Amino acid sequence: MFLHVDLDAFFASVEQLDNPQLRGKPVIVGAMPGSKRGVVAAASYEARKFGVHSAMPIDQAYRLCPNGTYLRSRMGRYREKSHEVMSIFAEFSPDVQQMSIDEAFIDLRGTLRLFGPQEETALTVKKRVLEATGLTVSVGLASNRYVAKIASGMSKPDGFFYVPEGQEQAFMEKLPLTKLWGVGEKTLSRLNSHGIHTVQDGLKTPLPVLEGFLGQANAQFIYKALRGMEASGFRDAPQSRSISAENTYEDNLEDRYVIGTALMDLCQNLMFRMMKEDWKGKTVCVKIRYSDFTTTSIQETSLRYVSSAEDLFNRATELFDKKYNGRGIRLLGVGVMNLESGCEAPQEDLFDFGQKKHHKLEEVVLQLKMKNPNLPITKARLLQKSSKANSSEKGED
DNA sequence: TCTGGGGTCCTAGGACCC
């Protein structure tokens, strides 16, 4: 059996945990009201009563819930808290599969003798997480991960839902298609346009027919899902990892120098995160979203690992220039793909002298910032937008 | 309701090879 554990209204719950005055109140995390292009990242259950939900434009949320507390996301803090929770899961099984910042599968096969009946283990996990972190979770228990995942969704918030072995398809048959994990907007409308409006309709449709309009991989996945089964190869060890930073700007970026500064800011954030989490990679990607929302990207793999924010910035700029069509920019993103663990990095022969210098410098700045996160050290070029007060003499360059 | 930020996986087409 597998558990799926999902943290309830995660970002909002962390904010309520860190500030007790917010407990029991509507809390909305994401953009601030008045921002032109912001959305809700997470809403506490108190806020959801007003109709606020994630991905909703922030001004719409504000109209629904003007008395809510609005906070910016603090991803670093949420990652930290997520880490605490994940390490609790590791107490229950050697096989924990983290799916995102706020959810994981726990493989309970082989833990029967250690922890007793698995329904009890589910409740113990909930109790342990609450005691150790102050956060509530929703738990699903089933014979495969796909059904466990859907079951935890049924139990939100702070619940537990068990689908006994043999009941998987019966469980699925009661669900609307929109509850199927892996069926989004496009797949739903494709299913609908082929006369499939319910799980029962889907069950009557032969696999080759599904393949005809969903593509082979997606069709096989959906075919199994309808039957409460897990597709083969389902979420095994990820094939590759990537890390990225992106930003949507309140006003379109048009000026070449402003664009360059924005790219540099992204590169610096990204490189610091890569160093902190000990990743390295050779493939750099730049993403551009224009004001009309059309989005393009360009990537390139080089022979050498990205060695510093400076190096990343140079590569990103080159890619940007290849792709940019001169129109107003709504969003810029920078990513490094095909990451490898940095632990066994053959540091010495990796860089030439100039690269090494930049790398060392950035390492030192990172160490300082880890000790004192408010330290106003940054690139001179990024200075105008960071804390203006008393940082005039602290430019890194 | 004009649409965030951070991810993963799949597919189609081109380059290249035998």
Next chain:
DNA sequence: TCTGGGGTCCTAGGACCC
């Protein structure tokens, strides 16, 4: 002289998830 069949790798874009 107007073009096979097999394979791999890479890139850009799209779908989906939280």
